[in-house]
Amino acid sequence: MKTRYSFGGDEHVFVEIDEEMSLEAFFKSLSMTNAVREAKIAGVTEICPANASFQIKFDPDVIAPNDMMAELKGFEAAAESAEKTISTRIIDIPVLYDDPWTRETLMRFRERHQDPSATDLEYAARVNDFPDVDAFIAAHAAAPWFVSMVGFVAGLPFTYQLVEREKQIEVPKYLRPRTDTPRLTVGHGGCFGCIYSVRGAGGYQMFGVTPMPIYDPKGEIGYLKKLMLFRPGDIIKFRAIDRAEYDDTVAAIDAGRFVPRIAEASFSLDDFTADPAGTNAKLLETLDA
Incomplete structure (x- = not known):
């Protein structure tokens, strides 16, 4: 992988780890952004990680742009050899697939789709x-x-399925974006899945909806006191449910009784690369323990 560094205006450095998403690119990006955070570089005001890249915002009156660039390049060699194991969480996400709300919405936008039928x-x-x-x-x-x-919008997770590359689900986005997507839609575009945290426009294919809020700007939902559920490095397990469980879960959330299933876990990229199925099985055992 050839890392590319470029300036974004006067206050940003953009670092592209790779042109395509891979777990290897993600782990290198994570290592470098963690190093920036731990170094407490004077002038750094924001660290924004992405799928296979990251961007750093800085104050050019505190640190010169070329000096900022040099600082970042200094972290790359260490990132190449950094341990590729992280402490993370595995989170159970119930999904009502082929639900009535996304189905009604997608039928309103068939003229924007590859296959209107x-x-x-x-x-x-x-x-x-x-x-x-x-x-x-x-x-x-x-x-x-x-x-x-x-x-993209607050709380929206971009997700990448933990399977061998030849087993990756890939679906193109809509030919033209929709002007409406139900809140909490489970969608997919390219190799990425997502959960739409709020209602709004969107171009990903719609597969279902979860009853479980993932973003609460008011902090009124018990498990969302930090406003957003997800952080980079989390692992999601989607679980198909029926309409009865969907309705029961919504009622429990409204009553303040719902507690999501979340387990602390460790994820090793080397272990996953050597044995994807075995690594996934251990993750799921952690969730079910």
Whole structure:
């Protein structure tokens, strides 16, 4: 991987680890951004990690741009040899796949879709060579998903499924973005999944909806006192539910009784690379313990 450094105006340095997403690129980016944070460089005002890149905002009156660039380049060699194990969390996310709300929405925007005659799930199953929607949903929910970044809108996680590259689900975004997406839609575009934290425009294919809020700007939901649920490095396990469990979960959240299933875990990139299925099984055992 060839890291590229560039200035973004007078107050930013953009660092591209790789042109494509990979866990290797993510871990290198994570190591470098952690190093910046720990170094407490005078003048750094914001650290913004992304899928395979990151951006640093700085005050040029405190640190000169070239000096900022030099500081960042100094962290790269250490990042190459850094231990690729992180302490993280695995989070259970219930999903009502093929729900009535995303289905109603997607039907309003078929003229913007690659296949106006199919639902998003039907299209995704076909282009990924699954025999039917049920088989596609089973694959989507089978292996956990790695949160590679949080952003675009507040609290929205971009996720990358922890499977071998040849098993990655890939679906193009809509030909033209929608002007509406239900809140808490589970979507997918390219190789990335996401959960829409708020209602709004969007271009990802819509597979279902979770009853579980992931962003609460008022901090009124018990498990969202820090406003947002996810942080980079978290691991999501999607779990298919029926309408009855969806309604029960919504009622429990409204009553303040809902507690999400979250377990502390350790994730090793080397272990995953050597044995993806075995690593995933251990992660899921941690969640179920």
